[in-house]
Amino acid sequence: MNKLIKKSESIRGEISIPGDKSISIRSVIFGSIAEGDTIITHLGTGGDIQSAVRCLKQLGVSFEEKNDSIIIHGKGLYGLSKPSTVIDVGNSGTTIRLLTGVLAGQKFKSTITGDNSIQNRPMKRITNPLKLMGAEIKGESDDNCAPLIIVGKKLTAIKYVSPIASAQVKSSIMLASLYADGITQILEPYKSRDHSERMLAYMGGNVAVNGNNISIEGGQKLKGREIFIPGDLSSAAFFIAGALIVDNSEILLKDVGVNPTRTGIIDVLKRMGANIYMQNMREINNEPVADILVKSSELKGIEISGETIPRVIDEIPILSIVASVSEGETIIKDAGELRVKETDRIKAVVTNLKRLGADVKELSDGIIINGPNKLKGAELESFGDHRIALAFSIAGLNAEGSTIIKDAEWADISFPGFFDLLF
Secondary structure, three states: OOEEEEOOOOOEEEEEOOEOHHHHHHHHHHHHOOEEEEEEEOOOOOHHHHHHHHHHHHOOOEEEEEOOEEEEEEEOOOOOOOOOOOEEOOOOHHHHHHHHHHHOOOOOEEEEEOOHHHHOOOOHHHHHHHHHOOOEEEEHHHHOEEEEEEEOOOEEOOEEEOOOOOHHHHHHHHHHHOOEEOEEEEEOOOOOOOHHHHHHHHOOOOEEEEOOEEEEEOOOOOEOOEEEOOEOHHHHHHHHHHHHHOOOOEEEEEEEEOOOOOOHHHHHHHHOOOEEEEEEEEEEOOEEEEEEEEEOOOOEOOEEOHHHHHHHHHHHHHHHHHHHOOEEEEEEOOOHHHHHOOOOHHHHHHHHHHHOOOEEEEEOOEEEEEEOOOOEOOEEOOOOOHHHHHHHHHHHHHOEOEEEEOOHHHHHHOOOOHHHHHO
16 A cells, blocks of 8 residues: 655644554453453554554453453453464464563473564574573574474573663563563663563562663462553554644644653653654553654754663654754664664665755764755655554655655554554
C-alpha cells in the first residue's frame, strides 16, 4: 500500500494516542505469569502487541475481552504450557527478547522465531547472559539469530554488567531472574527505559533500583492487577514533530505516558527550541501520565549523543526529520544500535532525506544534518520499518508538492489508524 502525503497548511486539534507498545507488551507478559487476573484497559492495538498476545495464547494463557478491557487469566510462574508449534513473534523484537527470558526458566522445551527481520536481529545480547544463568539455548549463527531453541532449566542468579543500555536486554534478564536461585544484579552503562522495573513493583515484586544497578530476588510471585496503558510517547512523537514543523499548528495529546526514561524526545526537542508544555501531570499504575500541548516553533540544530541516545533511540528517525528543517547543524552520534533495528535506520533515514533534497551525511554511528532545508516531495521507501514509514509521512507534511510513502502499511506495526488521525 502506497500513501500520498501533501504539504499541510496547519495541524490543529485534540488527539488520543494508542496505548504504549512497550508497556502493552510487558503487561501481557507479566500478567500471564502472575497469579490471578490482570485487567488491562487501553491496550495498544499494534501488530507487535497482537503478536505478543498470540504467542502467550500458544503457551496456554487465556485472554478474555470484556467491555473496553482485556482480562488475562494469569498462570503463575510455572503455569505456562508446552507449545505444540513454533512460537512466532512476527516483527516484535521486544516479544522475542522478553519471552526468551521467561522460556529459559520453564520446565519444557520450546522454539521461538519471527519474520525475516527478527531472524537477522542480534540475539547474543540476551542468550549470553541467560546462558550464564544456566539457560540452554541454541540458535542460528552461533546462537546469535532466531530461531532459538530453548530447553527450560532451573536458573541461577548472576551479576551481569551489560555492555549496552537496552531495556529489552535488561527485561529479558529480569524475567529470567524470577526463575533463578538467589539475587540477580544487572548493571547498565546508562539507564534504559524502566517500564519492567515499574511493572514488576506494581504487581507485587521486590526490585531494588540504585541508579543503573538493579537487583531482583528469584522465586517471587506476581499478583494480577488492573493496568491502564497510557498513550505511547514514541507514537505521539510523530504528531508532536508535525505540529512543530508545520506553521500555524497547535495540538493537545491526551493521556500520554511521560516516563522519565522515555521523555528524551521532549528534552531534545525543547533544546532545539520547541514549544511543548506538560499539563495535568499524574501517576497511573506506577507510570507518569500527562496531556501534552504542542505549538509550531522556530527550531535550531543541536548535538544528540552519549547518555541521551538510549532515551531517544526509537525517535531518532523523526528527530532527523525535525533537524532537516531546523536552523544550523544537527549531529547525531553514538547511535550504532540503529543499524540493527527492523532495518538499518541510519541508512534508511539518510537515503530518504537525500531524496527529499536535504543536506545529510551518513556516519558509522549516526547522521549529520545541515538545515534548514526546503524539502521537496519525492517517492520514499518504508524499508519494511514502521518508524521509517511514520517519520517520513510527517516529513511529507512539510515538503513542497506530493510525497509518496511506499509500503506504508508497515505503520500498523506500532500505530494502527495513524493515517486516519493524520488526515
